[in-house]
Amino acid sequence: xxxxxxxxxxxxxxSILAHPVLSQQVVLSQSNASGIYKAGESIKVSVQVRGAEAxxxxxxxxxxxxxxxxxxxxxxxxxxxxxxxxxxxxxxxxVFHVRIGDEISxxxxxxxxxQIKPVTQRPKDFDAYWKAQKKALRDLPMEIESxxxxxxxxxxxxxxxxxxxxGPKPARGxxxxxxxxxxxxLPIVLYVHAAGVNGxxxxxxxxxxxxxxxxxxxxxxFDLNAHxxxxxxxxxxxxxxxxxxxxxxxxxxxxxxxxxxxxxxxxRLQRTLDFLCAQPEWDGKRIIIIGESQGGGQAxxxxxxxxxxxxxVATVPAMCDFGRTLIGETGGWPNPYSFEKDREKMLDxxxxxxxAHLLKGCKATLVTEIGLIDYTCPAFGIYAAIxxxxxxxxxxxxxxxxxxxxxxxxxxxxxxxxxxxxMEFINAFLR
Numbered sequence: 464x465x466x467x468x469x470x471x472x473x474x475x476x477x478s479i480l481a482h483p484v485l486s487q488q489v490v491l492s493q494s495n496a497s498g499i500y501k502a503g504e505s506i507k508v509s510v511q512v513r514g515a516e517a518x519x520x521x522x523x524x525x526x527x528x529x530x531x532x533x534x535x536x537x538x539x540x541x542x543x544x545x546x547x548x549x550x551x552x553x554x555x556x557x558v559f560h561v562r563i564g565d566e567i568s569x570x571x572x573x574x575x576x577x578q579i580k581p582v583t584q585r586p587k588d589f590d591a592y593w594k595a596q597k598k599a600l601r602d603l604p605m606e607i608e609s610x611x612x613x614x615x616x617x618x619x620x621x622x623x624x625x626x627x628x629x630g631p632k633p634a635r636g637x638x639x640x641x642x643x644x645x646x647x648x649l650p651i652v653l654y655v656h657a658a659g660v661n662g663x664x665x666x667x668x669x670x671x672x673x674x675x676x677x678x679x680x681x682x683x684x685f686d687l688n689a690h691x692x693x694x695x696x697x698x699x700x701x702x703x704x705x706x707x708x709x710x711x712x713x714x715x716x717x718x719x720x721x722x723x724x725x726x727x728x729x730x731r732l733q734r735t736l737d738f739l740c741a742q743p744e745w746d747g748k749r750i751i752i753i754g755e756s757q758g759g760g761q762a763x764x765x766x767x768x769x770x771x772x773x774x775x776v777a778t779v780p781a782m783c784d785f786g787r788t789l790i791g792e793t794g795g796w797p798n799p800y801s802f803e804k805d806r807e808k809m810l811d812x813x814x815x816x817x818x819a820h821l822l823k824g825c826k827a828t829l830v831t832e833i834g835l836i837d838y839t840c841p842a843f844g845i846y847a848a849i850x851x852x853x854x855x856x857x858x859x860x861x862x863x864x865x866x867x868x869x870x871x872x873x874x875x876x877x878x879x880x881x882x883x884x885x886m887e888f889i890n891a892f893l894r
Contacts, residue, residue, distance in 0.1 A: 520537060522560065554843070630731050641744075655752065658713070767821030785844075786813075
């Protein structure tokens with residue numbers, strides 16, 4: 464692969480940089496600015512209120528992503544006030560919220576994240592199950608339907624591709640590449656999408672495939688939609704799916720191993736990788752998968768399922784350590800053990816689709832962004848998952864990010880310290 468260890472270490476170094484959580488009136492600060500602590504290390508979280516006329520403020524601290532704390536009212540402090548001081552002997556986390564009127568500032572910490580393990584046990588037949596699933600998929604002769612997309616940038620070709628699958632839906636997306644690449648010269652880029660059905664962020668686009676096909680000296684780029692939907696349809700088509708067949712899709716087959724929605728989603732990933740690896744232009748070495756939230760979970764799952772994958776860039780990934788709900792925390796999205804369904808049946812189903820089990824022994828390089836105040840895809844679950852992998856890990860952590868970058872005062876800092884290193888990694892990998 465064409466990226467250097469020095470470049471990786473440079474990205475890793477940036478991951479430890481953070482600053483106090485600053486808003487118009489509230490400054491939240493920690494004794495360790497990264498928000499990451501060792502067992503026994505002293506943790507001090509303080510707040511300073513500037514220029515507020517209110518007589519009181521409200522505070523709360525949630526531990527271990529339980530999201531169970533209540534707001535408490537205290538007098539507006541004069542100068543810096545310590546909200547928490549202590550240490551932990553084992554993995555732990557805290558999320559602090561300070562509210563003045565409509566303004567809320569939030570900061571989080573985590574202790575010994577590299578020691579976090581999945582809550583549920585990996586099924587004894589886990590590997591056998593997925594071996595059988597992939598065999599059944601590959602026993603189905605691949606049928607490819609492809610429609611060329613006109614008016615594409617000169618020097619590139621792009622097509623709307625459908626691949627049959629046992630999923631039961633086909634894999635569908637846009638496939639782009641340089642028009643006249645030599646055999647065995649190009650890396651593979653697979654781009655996958657966040658949760659949803661009818662939003663713009665859920666839809667595959669030819670422009671996205673072309674964007675990645677242009678990187679470096681060219682790439683085999685595939686923008687895969689998560690659901691096997693038709694591409695390029697009128698908005699009404701996606702709205703109907705959202706309200707009909709795919710409404711609350713994440714609950715489909717919650718109690719049934721063979722009908723679980725994530726089985727089909729993961730098999731579509733595998734089918735797409737098999738298609739891409741069969742292209743004569745693939746260099747036989749480089750495959751990178753890129754995604755955010757549900758897409759990040761898909762990217763990690765694919766790396767765990769297919770050892771041909773060499774790198775993943777996963778932003779706040781979902782589907783990591785579902786079982787944390789069972790111990791009073793918040794499981795990785797979609798947090799299935801909170802569903803009003805038969806928990807025992809779900810316990811016989813969801814461990815097979817948990818990224819924390821799929822990643823066991825994975826040797827791909829994992830570049831993972833984690834927000835320490837994210838309750839949708841909590842840091843505990845993400846660490847539990849990536850800790851199972853054996854390859855290089857570049858973990859970019861922010862004490863101020865929830866599932867989205869809601870605290871917009873940190874936009875520039877995030878772009879410089881988090882987004883830029885991720886893009887530098889992708890560009891170096893594809894160079």
